[in-house]
Amino acid sequence: MILKFFKNIGPGPLVAAAFIGPGTVTLCTLAGVNFGYTLLWAMVLSIVATIVLQEMAARLGIVSQKGLSEVIRSEIKHPLVRGFAILLILSAIVIGNAAYEAGNISGGALGMQTLFGNPFLELGSFKLNIMSLIIGLVAFVLLYVGNYKVLEKALIFLVVLMSLTFLTTAIITKPNLIEIFKSIVVPKFPEGSILTIIGLVGTTVVPYNLFLHASLAKTKWKDNSDLAFARKDTIVAVVLGGIVSMCIIISASAIPSQDISNASDLAKGLEPLFGVYAKYFLAIGLFAAGITSAITAPLAAAFVASGCLGWSTNLKSVKFRAVWMFILGLGIVFSTIGFKSIEIIKFAQIANGLLLPIIAGFLLWIMNKSSVLGTYKNSKLQNVLGFVILVITIFLGVKGILSVFKII
Structure with a gap:
């Protein structure tokens, strides 16, 4: 029974890997530092919402044997509406993932730097971050192999590693289980928490994951009888991903200091309280979160672009590879030289909000x-x-767009 379940593990862990990136880790860290256990209920809400939408995406992929962007092309008949939809999708997913890719690689590099220091390679006036180059190279090799099973196994290993490290970190901090249970079942809205609550839901319910899940589900499963496996795979992986996010919030709640702005600060903050092992576990978790998102973001962009433009979605096709290479390449360059294109990220946030x-x-x-x-x-x-x-997504979308223009 257990062997059969493991044999049928599908794209669920890849979806979990995609939504637990450095951005999610940072947001959960800030939620824990600023509000303790209080916002754990928001993660439970996020998990339920994600399961519902991701199950629909997986079911669509298996039954129709098409990716979500392919279905959009075939089912929206009005040429202007279809053109607008395709343009919006390409802007949000392809340009958006290119903008966020540098953050994914930098997040993974931050985890490695906590463990091994911060070596740089000087080329003229440029200082290149060695850790960013290493993470980019690992992502490139795994994607270039173009074998779904190899990619799946590598990401499952990284997700399990990430889950164990964050879970261990949370256990090390000796949390109050009664308070955790209360915070999970009783929604509370502390002063100044609304934007954090919206952020926790927004980093879990991710648009590009719907495209990624539908495309990977049709790659993994070809028969409608596999829907039960797909449903279990989705539920287990998303719940596991949610538990990881909750563990980060719980770990961050143990820090008395407010001078925490990211997971690397959290790792350093935990060390004097709970020993050097807490720092190592958290750093490995951050590395795994960064590298898994650095792989899934270019992969999702390639599936979306290929589906929208009618190209082959074969992992080894030239055009498919060209898209993910472009996204990954931009991410590596921006992360390595420390370049942050705020305007591109703002545009991506607006497109994703829509x-x-x-x-x-x-x-x-x-x-x-x-x-x-x-x-x-x-x-x-x-x-x-x-x-x-x-x-909820309309509310999130409006909030995302308004926050870019600093209206809220």
């Missing part, structure tokens, strides 16, 4: 079409949950 509710709405619409899914379309309960999540 895309999340649009894709959630489209997904809900398509999941009710018998012509696409037949008897596997949404049940009434799935539609109710989907509609509630759609309202």
Whole structure:
């Protein structure tokens, strides 16, 4: 039974790897430092919302044997609407992932620097970060191999490593289990916490994961009888990812100091309280979070671009490889030289803010079409949950856009 389950582990861990990047680690760290255990309930809400949407994406991929961007191309008939949808998707996912890739690589490098120091290579007036180059090279090799099973196994290993390190760190801090349970089941809104709550949901319910999941599910499974495996895979992986995020919040709650702005600071803050091992566990976790997101972001962008433009989504096709190489290459260069393009990141945030509710709405619409899914379309309960999540995504999208323009 257990062997059968492991044999059918699919893209779920890759989805978990994608949403637990350095940004999520930093946000969870700040949530724990500033509000203690209080916001754990927001992570539970995020986990439920993510499971509902990701299960729909996986089901769509398996039943239709198409990626989400391919379904959008075929099901939106009006050329102007279809053109706008494709342009928005390409802007949010391809440009967005290029903008965030440097952060993914830098986050992984930060974990390595906590363990091994911060070596630089000087080339003329440029100082190149060696750790960023190493992480970029590892991501390149795994993606270039172009073998789904190799990629899957590597990412499952990294997700398990990440989960164990953050879980161990949380246990080292000797948390109050009764308070944790109360914070999980009783929603509270401490003063100044609203933006953090929205952020916790927003970093877990990620638009590019819906595209990634549908594409990987059709690669892994070819038969409708595999839907049960896909559902279990999604639930286990997303819950595991949620537990990792909660462990980071719990670990950060143990720090009395407020001078914490990222996970590297958290690692240093834990050392005097709980010994050098806490620092090492957290640093390894941050490295795993960075490198897994550094692999999944270019992969998602390649699936999206190929689906939108009608190219082959074969992992070894030239055009598919060209997209992820472009994203990864930009990330490596920006991370290595320490360049931060704020304007590109702002544009990506606006595009993602627009895309999340649009894709959630489209997904809900398509999941009710018998012509696409037949008897596997949404049940009434799935539609109710989907509609509630759609309202949340609209709220998140509006907040994301307003925050870029500093209106809130």
